Amino acid sequence: MPATQTWVRVGKVAFGRGVFARTNIPAQTIVGEVEGRVILDAEYASAYCIDLGHEMSLEPRAPFRYLNHCCTPNCQLVMTEVEHEDGSPAPSEIHLETLTAIPEGAELTIDYAWSADGAIPCLCGSTSCRGWVVAEEELAKLQKPTRRAPRKSGPTGAVGSTRKSSGKAKRSQSAAPPRKPK
Numbered sequence: 443m444p445a446t447q448t449w450v451r452v453g454k455v456a457f458g459r460g461v462f463a464r465t466n467i468p469a470q471t472i473v474g475e476v477e478g479r480v481i482l483d484a485e486y487a488s489a490y491c492i493d494l495g496h497e498m499s500l501e502p503r504a505p506f507r508y509l510n511h512c513c514t515p516n517c518q519l520v521m522t523e524v525e526h527e528d529g530s531p532a533p534s535e536i537h538l539e540t541l542t543a544i545p546e547g548a549e550l551t552i553d554y555a556w557s558a559d560g561a562i563p564c565l566c567g568s569t570s571c572r573g574w575v576v577a578e579e580e581l582a583k584l585q586k587p588t589r590r591a592p593r594k595s596g597p598t599g600a601v602g603s604t605r606k607s608s609g610k611a612k613r614s615q616s617a618a619p620p621r622k623p624k
């Protein structure tokens with residue numbers, strides 16, 4: 443059995459599928475490589491695809507295709523840049539690594555860190571939930587344009603400073619595949 447399958451299995455969640463620990467997984471464990479189809483199209487987008495940089499995306503296969511987002515994830519994707527022998531960029535390798543120890547039966551999650559233009563409301567249930575499936579640094583973009591007036595507002599209620607602000611330190615940029623700087 444491949445190493446990945448000794449650690450995880452795909453299971454059902456309320457809104458689809460998720461990846462669950464088959465056994466207790468220690469922190470900082472490489473659970474496996476995220477494999478799939480590499481797509482050479484800068485405009486490519488799908489619900490599951492991972493930005494590999496260099497205008498490449500990865501359409502992951504199971505089990506990691508079914509990794510769900512959480513605003514306080516217990517795993518992160520680690521990207522290893524790969525080059526062809528001539529020095530030109532090859533599709534990066536992506537591995538899933540645990541951030542914390544994960545008990546048997548618990549769901550493995552990552553921070554999708556989407557850009558604001560693709561964000562959807564987040565239902566992760568974390569006490570630190572940002573409210574949107576979006577990168578922490580993109581959150582401000584969502585809060586301004588989409589801010590709605592409260593339904594019931596007193597004379598002073600309609601205007602206010604942004605309520606939500608996440609004061610916690612960003613753990614790691616590699617928690618989700620970042621847009622690669624040129």
Ligand SMILES: [Zn+2]
Pocket residue numbers: 512513514564565566567568570571572573574
């Ligand atoms: Zn959330």
